[in-house]
Amino acid sequence: MGERIRELISEADVAKRIAEMGAQISKDYEGEDVYLLCILKGGVFFTTELAKHITVPVTIDFMSVSSYGSETTSSGIVRIVKDLDTPIEGKNVLIAEDIVDTGRTLAYLMEHLKQRKPKSLKLCTLLDKPDRRVSDVHVDYTGFEIPDEFVVGYGLDYDQRYRNLPYVGVIEFD
Ligand code: IMP
Ligand code: MG
Numbered sequence: 001m002g003e004r005i006r007e008l009i010s011e012a013d014v015a016k017r018i019a020e021m022g023a024q025i026s027k028d029y030e031g032e033d034v035y036l037l038c039i040l041k042g043g044v045f046f047t048t049e050l051a052k053h054i055t056v057p058v059t060i061d062f063m064s065v066s067s068y069g070s071e072t073t074s075s076g077i078v079r080i081v082k083d084l085d086t087p088i089e090g091k092n093v094l095i096a097e098d099i100v101d102t103g104r105t106l107a108y109l110m111e112h113l114k115q116r117k118p119k120s121l122k123l124c125t126l127l128d129k130p131d132r133r134v135s136d137v138h139v140d141y142t143g144f145e146i147p148d149e150f151v152v153g154y155g156l157d158y159d160q161r162y163r164n165l166p167y168v169g170v171i172e173f174d
Contacts, residue, residue: 006170041079092119128146
């Protein structure tokens with residue numbers, strides 16, 4: 001079976017938008033520190049690019065979660081595969097995620113992290129598929145809203161491949 005990638009958001013547009021998001025975040029967190037929490041693996045490319053555009057002090061940490069359920073429908077029950085290195089109590093935690101789809105993973109994770117008493121907890125995502133939302137999760141910063149199509153690139157995978165594409169594309173099969 002052949003696969004083709006149709007470009008949806010160009011490399012230049014992704015870069016431009018992330019720079020804008022970084023500028024907005026820098027403004028909103030003026031005088032504060034940001035604890036940037038990258039959700040592995042998909043959030044890696046977005047996190048590193050975003051961090052380069054944040055001008056307030058930034059600490060980066062990583063968390064890996066796995067959602068029970070099939071590849072295409074997350075169950076909302078999340079298992080922490082790799083936890084944070086340090087306590088987040090009193091910190092301004094900003095989650096950086098590749099995509100919010102049903103919202104189940106993030107809704108669960110944010111509830112969990114709130115119990116650790118951060119000073120603030122916000123969510124930024126490169127991509128958002130609002131049509132697919134089933135869990136009520138508030139996104140503070142969105143890069144792009146996209147239609148309900150399966151996308152790859154810029155961290156997003158299909159069966160662990162295509163994460164390294166410098167743009168976001170829709171995967172098509174023939
Ligand atoms: P949610 O709990 O349904 O919001 O699941 C979000 C997760 O599903 C993301 O972190 C991605 O790993 C994965 N996902 C959702 N949509 C896509 C897509 O279009 N391409 C690649 N991965 C996706
Ligand atoms: Mg993922």
